[in-house]
Amino acid sequence: xxxxxxxxLAADLFEDMELLYPLYRLKEEGIGVTVAGLDRxxxxxxxxxxxxxxxxxxxxxxxxxxxxxxxxGGYAPDRLRRSKAVLELVRAFDRAGxxxxxxxxxxxxxxxxxxxxxxRATSVAAIRDDMVNAGVDxxxxxxxxxxxxxxxxxxADLGPWMKALLAALEAERA
Numbered sequence: 384x385x386x387x388x389x390x391x392l393a394a395d396l397f398e399d400m401e402l403l404y405p406l407y408r409l410k411e412e413g414i415g416v417t418v419a420g421l422d423r424x425x426x427x428x429x430x431x432x433x434x435x436x437x438x439x440x441x442x443x444x445x446x447x448x449x450x451x452x453x454x455x456g457g458y459a460p461d462r463l464r465r466s467k468a469v470l471e472l473v474r475a476f477d478r479a480g481x482x483x484x485x486x487x488x489x490x491x492x493x494x495x496x497x498x499x500x501x502x503r504a505t506s507v508a509a510i511r512d513d514m515v516n517a518g519v520d521x522x523x524x525x526x527x528x529x530x531x532x533x534x535x536x537x538x539a540d541l542g543p544w545m546k547a548l549l550a551a552l553e554a555e556r557a
Contacts, residue, residue, distance in 0.1 A: 456487025
């Protein structure tokens, strides 16, 4: 999968493991990862990990250059979902049918992008009502795959979530 490229969205106060685990797990598979932030400033996790260097700002990247999108949780999704550039990126990945992996509070980003209505997904229980109110068929499962959407609840679900993303990237190769 060395030719694969994944865009990883980042903002301050991300859930540390939800950004770091996919970042290093994808690199371990030889997949290129670009970390995109709201600007080019390094970001730090809510538990103090960081700074994590940002490769580009969200307005400098395009869906065409990537095979999948990853959105970590924490408090960062509340910042990310306010960016028009982020929301347009999410919509572009969805229109292209490319994998969009989100975990925990990151469900706020595809909610704000308007791509979840009528879809099946999961999230941390704290935003279940937000997901349901956005028209999601919410499931309390470690990882839910609905077409190109790959969602998970919490850091406890990182393993199955990443396995599902890697399987989706592998399937794109076939």
